[in-house]
Amino acid sequence: MNELQQLNESHGLLLVFVNVLLEQIGLPVPAYPTLIVTGALAMQSKPLLGAGVLVAMFACLIADTLWYFAGKRYGGVLLKSICKISLSQDTCIRQGLNVYDRVGPRAMLLSKFLPGAGALVTTVAGMNATPFALFMRYSLAGSFIWAGSALLLGMLFTDAIIPLLGWLTGYLPLAIGSVLLALGLFIGWKYWKRRRLMKRTSKVPRITVPQLLALRDTDDMPLIIDVRPKFHTAVVEGIPGALSISLEEPLDPWLDQLSDVDMVFYCACPNELSAALLAEKLRARGLTRGKALIGGLDAWREAHPDQDIPGQAATA
Template structure:
């Protein structure tokens, strides 16, 4: 850690720029610790100039986030599915991110970097929803300023505490690094085990293929179709949008023999399977999660999945059953 202090004192702005650029690009290299140290060292003579550090952070964020913006604009929903598939976060991250961005719009970029896992997904959503590029740049730069400015300010305020940590790392370098690495590895392992257990549990929920759903819709056994995604413009015709935690007594008008198909837009149909699991426990035995979700239904109809935002999304909303909030 002594080497980090020396490097920051001599090449602080460039190191912070590269660290933030790597983190915002998606690499597992947290930038906040370096920002805290830069804030503390910025109060010393010979330390990095805080204004230059802040400008470097904003530039790095704009470069990385612009790439996410155009990736979202070009690739759309499949890219979000890929991000969530490789993430250690629950598979409901697509639904939650869509819901946040479609409720708040580009203003969500101001605080997205403060929420774990929401930064890249929110910038991708900006591209997917065709947010004007100048507006995106404005709110993204403001968000970078809030995020980096807060970290630098904490480093400045707690300069003495940060210096104590730096001295401890210098004295107990290998041991301290081992402890931090072990704690991080334990956290990742815990998140991974939780996800594996969730996937194993939800795989037991039966799936209905899109072809089978279409056969029922075209026949005389039209099932009740539930959409557990966020406030998006498009959905399967006749589907009822519900919150994942909506009280089940809202379905009391439907007999327990009703055939119910639940769909989402998340990898492994996790959100849909969770609601289907609840419905089965409540006595709705003829309940399925839709295999492949909304994207598979769109592919069957020969249209690439996409989403809309703002007034377009609000105008197209079907009646929505409100619940107390997301489960995951």
């Protein structure tokens, strides 16, 4: 245990900086446990506590600033890249945009407590052209809350953590095996949930972009509905003339308007999941004439980037 204390005193701040920076950049190397251990060990060297908070905040600020400017420049393309490594990639973009749409930059106050959410929220802040000074304030505040809470937990439970660290030092292979087993079970559970959702939504009828375009200027032209969050529709232009109904808003105001029309739903998400979910919700209310656009907005742009569809209502 003395060796661990000496290591913390000599290289603890460097370890905190590297671990936090790598996690906030997006690598799967959790830094919160490191901060908790640092807080517990620092009770015997209290100047490390204040330094630990500052170092962690500095590492967070570097990563947040990189994501902010990357989001400002690359926007939706970067969001998709972030969500490709998510265990819930089908809902990752929608959830990130919805959170920022509801609470704005205040989302950065707590986003670091959720794996991957820190990068997602700061990227959306850049996409939304949040003023940099405002972004900095919330980034620093969120970093302080996140890092400070971990160090405080370590301080409060130091009497339990120090003996545990001593036990883990003696049974390191068992400890590593337990962590890997827990991680494997978590990943398996998330994968099972995703497959179950995909199987359920696969029952929603689909339509391709060429099939949709073949219906234009005919009596069978469906109403096109943009399922993306309101914030995303304001930032990234969708199919011209589409009606905007996000997945989270109440459906009651729309039921009369949609009761006797064919509908095509589209989103900007993997497997057109949000579109299928809205179609599923409407089917539960008795509106069964809806289909999800295969490939969503990306497929539309690839097939006909300048193509317009006339005759759509922009508002309810």
